[in-house]
Amino acid sequence: MNKAILVVEDEPKLASLLADYLRASGFEPSCLDNGSDVVPWVKENRPELILLDLMLPGRDGMEVCKDIRTFSRIPIIMVTARIEEIDRLLGLELGADDYICKPFSPREVIARVKAVLRRTQDGQAIEAAGLVLDEPRWRASLDGSDLELTAVEFKLLQFLFANPGRIYKRQQLMDRIYPDERIVSERTIDSHIKKLRRKIENANPEARLIHSVYGVGYKFELE
Numbered sequence: 001m002n003k004a005i006l007v008v009e010d011e012p013k014l015a016s017l018l019a020d021y022l023r024a025s026g027f028e029p030s031c032l033d034n035g036s037d038v039v040p041w042v043k044e045n046r047p048e049l050i051l052l053d054l055m056l057p058g059r060d061g062m063e064v065c066k067d068i069r070t071f072s073r074i075p076i077i078m079v080t081a082r083i084e085e086i087d088r089l090l091g092l093e094l095g096a097d098d099y100i101c102k103p104f105s106p107r108e109v110i111a112r113v114k115a116v117l118r119r120t121q122d123g124q125a126i127e128a129a130g131l132v133l134d135e136p137r138w139r140a141s142l143d144g145s146d147l148e149l150t151a152v153e154f155k156l157l158q159f160l161f162a163n164p165g166r167i168y169k170r171q172q173l174m175d176r177i178y179p180d181e182r183i184v185s186e187r188t189i190d191s192h193i194k195k196l197r198r199k200i201e202n203a204n205p206e207a208r209l210i211h212s213v214y215g216v217g218y219k220f221e222l223e
Contacts, residue, residue, distance in 0.1 A: 035059030054080035069095035145203035160220035
């Protein structure tokens with residue numbers, strides 16, 4: 001069964017081009033050109049992934065992303081012409097799973113889409129001290145509470161969880177999470193860690209799983 005992909009892009013030629021490439025790669029694309037239409041459409045149709053432009057009429061892409069994250073963990077790839085680092089960081093903070101900067105190659109977009117979707121396939125659930133990482137569903141829970149992680153957050157927690165006690169530098173974590181060698185700031189890792197800790201604490205205020213090692217990086221350890 002083909003996977004449904006929602007393309008949210010207000011440039012008709014670009015939206016059509018992306019749709020053609022997605023269709024040729026075996027996906028079923030749908031297109032919207034106004035940010036105000038996205039949330040109702042997503043609630044009704046539940047696509048497998050959303051390609052979400054940042055600059056949209058109606059509603060800004062970041063507002064749309066934030067709204068979707070209140071009810072769904074559907075993977076979201078932000079598409080933006082803004083190259084400032086703060087915009088990239090904010091996009092991930094709001095729950096985006098990846099971002100692509102314009103101008104881009106349509107083939108790059110397809111590769112990113114496939115990479116994000118692959119994260120929801122294969123694997124088994126692993127558990128320790130109330131923390132469950134369900135790899136097939138790309139879902140994590142603590143003491144029965146869903147942590148509602150983005151794909152990037154899940155990947156980071158999964159890597160640290162699999163190597164308890166080992167200290168990783170920020171660069172090592174970036175290399176693991178972003179194997180395509182894109183340029184990101186170490187602050188991006190700090191941002192992901194901050195969100196992970198907050199979600200873990202929301203599930204269990206006593207849980208201290210991810211520890212900072214001053215001047216070095218981070219480690220996972222069950223207390």
